[in-house]
Amino acid sequence: MLTPLEIIKKKRAQALNRIISKGYLSAKRVYVGMATCEIAAGSKEVMEVFQEAVKSGLNDVYLSQKGCAGRCNLEPTVEVVEQDKIPVKYGLVTKEKAKEIIERHLKKGEVIKEWIIK
Amino acid sequence: MPKRFNITLCDGPTCLHKKSKEIVSAIEQELKKHGLAEKTGINLSGCLGMCGKGPVMIINPGYVIYGSFAEKDIPEIIEQHLLRKKPVTRFIIDEDHLYNRFFRVFGDVNFFGKQMRIALRNCGIIDPENMDDYISLRGYEALAKVLTDMSPEEVVAEVKKSGLRGRGGAGFPTGIKWELTAKEKSDEKYVICNADEGDPGAFMDRSAIEGDPHTIVEGMVIAGYAIGAKKGIVYIRAEYPLAVKRLEKAIEDARKEGFLGVNILGAQFSFDIEIRLGAGAFVCGEETALMLSIEGHRGMPRPRPPFPSVSGLFGKPTLINNVETWANIPVIILDGANWFKSIGTEKSKGTKVFALAGKIKNTGLVEVPMGTTLRQIIYNIGGGIPDGKKFKAVQTGGPSGGCLSEEYLDTKIDYESLAQAGSIMGSGGMIVIDEDSCMVNIAKFFLEFTQNESCGKCTPCREGTKRMLEILTRITEGKGVEADIDKLQRLGNMIKKASLCGLGQSAPNPVLSTIKNFRAEYVEHVRGKSCRAGVCQQLLSYVITDKCVGCGACKKVCPASAIISGGAKTRHAIETNKCVKCGACFKICKFNAVKISRTKEPR
Numbered sequence: 001m002l003t004p005l006e007i008i009k010k011k012r013a014q015a016l017n018r019i020i021s022k023g024y025l026s027a028k029r030v031y032v033g034m035a036t037c038e039i040a041a042g043s044k045e046v047m048e049v050f051q052e053a054v055k056s057g058l059n060d061v062y063l064s065q066k067g068c069a070g071r072c073n074l075e076p077t078v079e080v081v082e083q084d085k086i087p088v089k090y091g092l093v094t095k096e097k098a099k100e101i102i103e104r105h106l107k108k109g110e111v112i113k114e115w116i117i118k
Numbered sequence: 119m120p121k122r123f124n125i126t127l128c129d130g131p132t133c134l135h136k137k138s139k140e141i142v143s144a145i146e147q148e149l150k151k152h153g154l155a156e157k158t159g160i161n162l163s164g165c166l167g168m169c170g171k172g173p174v175m176i177i178n179p180g181y182v183i184y185g186s187f188a189e190k191d192i193p194e195i196i197e198q199h200l201l202r203k204k205p206v207t208r209f210i211i212d213e214d215h216l217y218n219r220f221f222r223v224f225g226d227v228n229f230f231g232k233q234m235r236i237a238l239r240n241c242g243i244i245d246p247e248n249m250d251d252y253i254s255l256r257g258y259e260a261l262a263k264v265l266t267d268m269s270p271e272e273v274v275a276e277v278k279k280s281g282l283r284g285r286g287g288a289g290f291p292t293g294i295k296w297e298l299t300a301k302e303k304s305d306e307k308y309v310i311c312n313a314d315e316g317d318p319g320a321f322m323d324r325s326a327i328e329g330d331p332h333t334i335v336e337g338m339v340i341a342g343y344a345i346g347a348k349k350g351i352v353y354i355r356a357e358y359p360l361a362v363k364r365l366e367k368a369i370e371d372a373r374k375e376g377f378l379g380v381n382i383l384g385a386q387f388s389f390d391i392e393i394r395l396g397a398g399a400f401v402c403g404e405e406t407a408l409m410l411s412i413e414g415h416r417g418m419p420r421p422r423p424p425f426p427s428v429s430g431l432f433g434k435p436t437l438i439n440n441v442e443t444w445a446n447i448p449v450i451i452l453d454g455a456n457w458f459k460s461i462g463t464e465k466s467k468g469t470k471v472f473a474l475a476g477k478i479k480n481t482g483l484v485e486v487p488m489g490t491t492l493r494q495i496i497y498n499i500g501g502g503i504p505d506g507k508k509f510k511a512v513q514t515g516g517p518s519g520g521c522l523s524e525e526y527l528d529t530k531i532d533y534e535s536l537a538q539a540g541s542i543m544g545s546g547g548m549i550v551i552d553e554d555s556c557m558v559n560i561a562k563f564f565l566e567f568t569q570n571e572s573c574g575k576c577t578p579c580r581e582g583t584k585r586m587l588e589i590l591t592r593i594t595e596g597k598g599v600e601a602d603i604d605k606l607q608r609l610g611n612m613i614k615k616a617s618l619c620g621l622g623q624s625a626p627n628p629v630l631s632t633i634k635n636f637r638a639e640y641v642e643h644v645r646g647k648s649c650r651a652g653v654c655q656q657l658l659s660y661v662i663t664d665k666c667v668g669c670g671a672c673k674k675v676c677p678a679s680a681i682i683s684g685g686a687k688t689r690h691a692i693e694t695n696k697c698v699k700c701g702a703c704f705k706i707c708k709f710n711a712v713k714i715s716r717t718k719e720p721r
Contacts, residue, residue, distance in 0.1 A: 072475075
């Protein structure tokens, strides 16, 4: 009989495997804020832009929603997380800005500094 | 540009006397030497929670924590870690603690870097609808730990030792609540999560559930084990549909993985949770009213004792805690009660989440250790007041709390100090007020809210708040007399003493605290019939100055025919007794000829 601690360790390994199989180890991970406050600020549209891009072949990107980190007046927020780099946090993201983040940051690796949350 | 590296140095009170200033300048010197100054951000954090190991710094990317190093070790750390990518292992604190995980993503942003996150540790960094995200960050390990290694009594003792107090507002010691409920002998017991968040301007609980629902589930299951309950209920308001949806999904997923249901994680312990929706009556956040509402009755408070721990839901022993309290439980179990009680002040341990709103540059969710000052929250994290306006007051605790003036800015936040200052901790609303707001009007706003939400069961609250509101309305309309101020105080103190539940007992607070701290404004309203902030409409008067060219625009828009003129191109005037103070003439005038005077009669 496994103890609960042994069971949870097994479950954690399985959970990690499932996340990885969904592409967690991609070069870039994108998190879009999807709490009530973020959605009210327009994050659903932003999310759709990213989802569309992933569907139409944006490579090596892991897209996820997230809760609210708590930076209300800069919502919607989007984070781009890359290995060995400080995560880039964009604020006041719109549909149009999302498209540019995809073209410039995700595809060409250019950080759009004007939109960064300081 | 985002920097290549970021160094977060702990600047908490204990680390301070370990020379953070000298360390920063030593770091800066080394960075310059290696040409890394431009590429590296340095920020000073609040407490990083590793007080015994100071000085502590986190180097990102990678979230490498260094501790117990000396000034002389800095050249080595900077050179080896940043330049050669070889972290100096002998100073690294290798702990996978639950708190402050968000530093990996947000630590370099000042707004976040000065916070300490325990309850909101996963909010904004995981997908709340994907249980795997939660599990991968040691989710449900606290549950597994108590089921494997701890007896129910040990769990209660651990929570008691942590010093955690109820985050819903009253600050009752959580461990004692657990102990009392555990002690009761009954075939049935209940665990309740109070998610009936209703303070205007407060949204901590919604964000916590929407951002990390599993931590609430885990906290409740642990409590079920500790007190011997099989059933948990989350009482959440229907106005939070997304929070409800995420919580439903979390419960369903947890059931599938065996974190809820029969024989949880293979142990001899069964527990399940259901959700009950509240219709949004503010009084249902009061625990006895909440339980009546779950039972299907009208939500009205009843006298205590008996306390819920003895006779709660359906007359059974019931443990009821607030959302934020639940979110602290897994951390207390895994990071330990000893660690938890090292954070905060003597009587208030851990952190508190505040919803920072109002006239403040950075609005948002702020979680800081108890003992942080209001000034630190408003200026260092919140960024101060926008548009160069002057700070006037900060309102804490929502409609049950009070307004504190500038002299209280250095108050260290905990349950006792805020109460002493005339406000309360409350559930965490924090509204910043600038010089453009009228304190009488703000008191009236909050009283209007509680008066509306008073359930009507007890007379002091039902009738008393009504009378207070009438007096306040009179004052804001310029019909108040000087004795009204004392009458408000007398009535307020009576309501506080005689009301049945927390709603009535705290409803007068906004009025009493504004009279205490801003009495001059009340006096101006009743004596001078003037409102210095220019908010109370009835205390304003409009006059037309000699800038008037006689265009007649104001005359056309005035709904009360209060504008008199001797014809086109002559200076117009306003008949004060006809004027309804709508401001239409002020808005339409292109020549800035209409002036607002902040007194009832034009001066």
